[in-house]
Amino acid sequence: MPAGVAAGHPATAEVGLRVLHAGGSAADAAVAAALAGCVAETLLTGISGGGFATYYDAASGAVTCLDFFCAVPGLDGDVSPGLMAPIEVVFGGVPMSYSIGAATVAVPGLPAGMGEVHRRWGRLPWHRIVAPAVNLARSGVVLPAAQARTLITIAPAMVPGFGADVYSPGGKLLEGGDLLFHPGLDVALAALGADGPDVYYTGWIGEQLVKTVRTGGGAIGPADLAAYRVLELPVEHAPLAGAGVFGRRDLNNTIPTIATLPNDLAAASAPERALALADALLNHGRQRVGDTTNISVVDFDGNACVITMTLGLGSGVWLPGLGVHLNSMLGEGELMTSELAPGERMPSMMCPLVVIDDDGELLIAAGSAGASRIRTALVHTLVNVLVKNSDMTAAIKQPRFHVVADPDGGPPVAHLEPGYPTDEVAALAAAGYQLRWWERMDHYFGGASAVGHAGAAGDPRRGGMGRLA
Template sequence: MSASRPLLLALALALGGAPAFAAPAPEAASGWTAKQAVHRREYMVVAAHPLAVAAGQAMLARGGSAVDAAIATQLVLNLVEPQSSGLGGGAFLLHWDAGRRTLSTLDGRETAPAAVDERLFLDADGQPLGFMAAVIGGRSVGVPGTPRLLEAAHRRWGRLPWAELFVPAIRLAREGFIVTPRLAGAIAAAGDFGNAAAQAYFHHADGTPLRAGERLVNAPLAATLEHLAAQGADAYYRGEIAADIVRTVQAAANPGRLSAADLAAYTVRERAPVCAPYRRWRVCGMGAPSSGGITLLQMLGMLEHFPPGDGSVDAVHRYTEAGRLAYADRNRYIADPDFVSVPLAGLLDPAYLAARAALIRPERSLGTAAAGTPPGAQAAASGRAADLPSTSQISIVDRDGNAVSMTTTIENGFGSRLLVDGFLLNNELTDFSFVPSVDGVAVANRVEAGKRPRSSMAPTLVFDADGRLSLVLGSPGGSAIINYVAKTLLGVLDCGLDMQQAIDLPNLGSRNGPTELEAGRGLEALGEALRARGHTVRFVEFNSGTHAIRRVGDGWEGGADPRREGIAAGE
């Protein structure tokens, strides 16, 4: 079948002719809402909540930049999607300056406090803690990076006054917003927050969780935002807000080691983008400490040795095998480059990727792939972290063609469950490997003071053969983010789908474990065909939240994931 045919139809035909993709049963948070690609000529905002998108649009309508719109969008997301991102978390931001034709990437990842060491998540017997025992409370809280990241981006690329960007979020926090089905479902699923402030905010006085359709006001967040609007990010990292954060973390039932000095010392890092060719495009992403961009480029570099994906069982098999090989390298080598030597050039070396691609056997799965030895690699042990899917994606293009792809997070749903001054604190330190070494060899992503935990966030920009911006995208989803973004890219670049069709494709892949297929998407026949090739197949409720923009002629085409409540809008 031609690679230009829609993958939905291609996979259906490859598996026997019946349409393979009935709409899935609603998932607990927000279900499935069918969406159409949105076309606009001037600018576009895609994010996880209509109120957040409206805030971003308002900034662009006033002549603001893509960064102005991203800041306003993020601040509203903190209010209306508090379980996923906010002032208590961190983010990675890609910025394209169309006039200067320059790509910049900012690292606003959380950092480990100065007082922690590699035993942070080990019990008295040296055994790893259970995940939720590590998450809830102050132990898991890293130094937040989002407020400082927003300020750094605004100083470089903002046009509107800083305080103006806060107006929509402050108004909504004061007046309240309507709780959506997704937020209500997340609150109900979370159970007891283990923190009096969070429990009271998300529940009624009788202990019952908030319901969809109810109005929620957050006066403490409004006050916090007013301080930030007037005083900049220093109002967060020094003074009363900082003292409140430290007090909350250290007084929690599972206390943490975050200090006022840790907050005051936080800095945003500018990192070099990671870019590589894929067929006739150039794909660019975030470098370490995010593994997202590197692992995505490894997958694409291997898949380029095969014909473009056409939705056949062969194509899905190759895709999942490339994922196994790339995730194996990710787990061994990628961590904070300020602490470990990440063999970036070796991981993306064409000859190395050709050798890795040659390991993909057409008729038999690798099962669990071994990490390779890329040029320049130093000895390291593979480590795993939970890397859970509570994150949000903001994709924006302004009227001058400047673009932002920003993936933002507090890690687990509702982060550490600690609410302070109206926002939730992250549990980002659980993205470190709980085990510091294996057989005497240090794990690259082990806990160390001042270190940034490895992430899978993959904000991505794609450029055509003439160097013009072609795609802006990213997704939440923990360690599955890489597969979500890869699937969407291949849907557009290999299969010629529009932006919404590519996002709608079933999520699938392997993170170097079982082959995971999205449940409720009619993929049972595909699962059986893969099992015949030795795959261990698992059907999973994949709650991606891919938000993407594609250049179409003289305008833009946006798509928002039907699995969440986001929209694409613009002028």
């Protein structure tokens, strides 16, 4: 099993690789890369967001899932949130509703999550893990062309307020190859390295977060931040092509979806396999706008750490002088239900996972970005590696389809990337799926990153990169 890193940006992957070569564990490298992603991939994530981690311990074969996703505010009970600001973003020509503003900001979990992953499985000192992100924040990073295309789609959430200075300097959206720079973000990350995650909860950054959110009409208070804790979750598993896939139960039921795939998938023809995948995905299909990124790491001892994290789309609210864009998780209406009370964790479709063979040996560490397309990207990637025997680069790059129910009650829709095999497309059409072709490979279809026996790769749909150590 090779050591390596796969992530959503070349700079993110490079940070993780350097930490591995410096003697860091998979957890050290994943946390360092995740924090670097909070600088290099701010269209997708940020230090005020949240997420999940899955860790595989090679010595014991144990798999652990941690929840550091965002929590519902309101424990202080002294304010009522104001109105959210509705916006519209367009995916694949389909307008989708969303909300931003201070009232959409949920209690962040990412600082606490990074601290907990490092506390449990890290080797190197904390300040060394945070330092690469601080350095990136001081210099800025190059924006990949794929992420520049994403910016065009989500600009309504990114450019309000201080975001205009970051993403649209001089009134012109950043393009691929431009420098992405967040003034003050180095200060916020340096405080994390010096004072630890508590600075974002009971320290001075936490105080500034409360003041900023409440000034704008949000509900986060000191009690919300002080009560936040990282949770350990039950681990589920499903068989696939003679191996076991392990991860958390997510909102889109990734592990149960894999469990419904036929046991003889490898013996099926390509069209039969496509139909089996489409039908399994359709049974749990959802649509969601928010965006995410993922880091997958395997170290030289065979341990693996996969971290998936998100900012939502971003609230358009920034911490003054710190370059920190606050999350907009409460603005994702599909994630909010009447049962969610203050202090409770919000649900999510993120599902960092590992694949283990019958002898307990690690085969793949993988995760994906893409909201409701996370499950789609993961299932396609795993089938490509385990059933089609593709190397990791080809497995992630191959065209995908994503199926959804027709909102008007018609036949289900299969969204297809260019180049998807014609015999499989014909099978989908014959089975009654409406076909909706996309003009090019697109970030809509997720952003997988994985390390395994088949190599390391990031998703070209989002400018990702994978590198073996």
